Amino acid sequence: QVRLQESGPGLVKPSETLSLTCIVSGGSINSYYWTWIRQAPGKGLEWIGYVFYSGNTNSNPSLRSRVIISLDTSKNQFSLKLSSVTAADTAVYYCARRVATRPMYGFDYWGQGALVTVSS
């Protein structure tokens, strides 16, 4: 059974960099889009971006200048760095596996979520 687990600091100061890691267990990291999604308190879901198993990345234009997503295949994990954070970046951050092979397109496995609060 595939399992995803986020880890990282739960509190980040304004203007600093948010860093999260997602460890993937129970399955290969190949052939999928490893994705970060966030949800501000009481709000909806926002796609942050992905790293493909080949190393290619893509991110939401609204965050692109601040986002780095990377993959470490040797450790079966991928990471998110979001720089220059403000209170608006306070959210639960989910990592998820996206399948994009016809006919299936979707996020079939998710981490449990990591709450990151931006505050001094």
Added chain:
Amino acid sequence: AIQMTQSPSSLSASVGDRVTITCRASQGIKNDLGWYQQKPGKAPNLLIYTASILQTGVPSRFSGSGSGTDFTLTISSLQPEDFATYYCLQDYDYPLTFGQGTKVEIK
């Protein structure tokens, strides 16, 4: 970016009711649409992908339909465990975008 508009934003229903949630895309997305269920404090769970294909393990009371710009999620007979928030997601073009959610509450 493609905007996804869900309606209603919330609804109250009773166990056994038939419930329909709609999602409209700001441009055509073929059938590249998924539906997700989220319960409080939990990660979303994939219910339906490619507009109408039921994810493995999801009860058959859930169904999806539509293509192009208009999509529907139907719960044929609402069960107590179905009270949750439902999101559509367009998987057609980047950035991927979610609807704002529909909260299904107990009447």
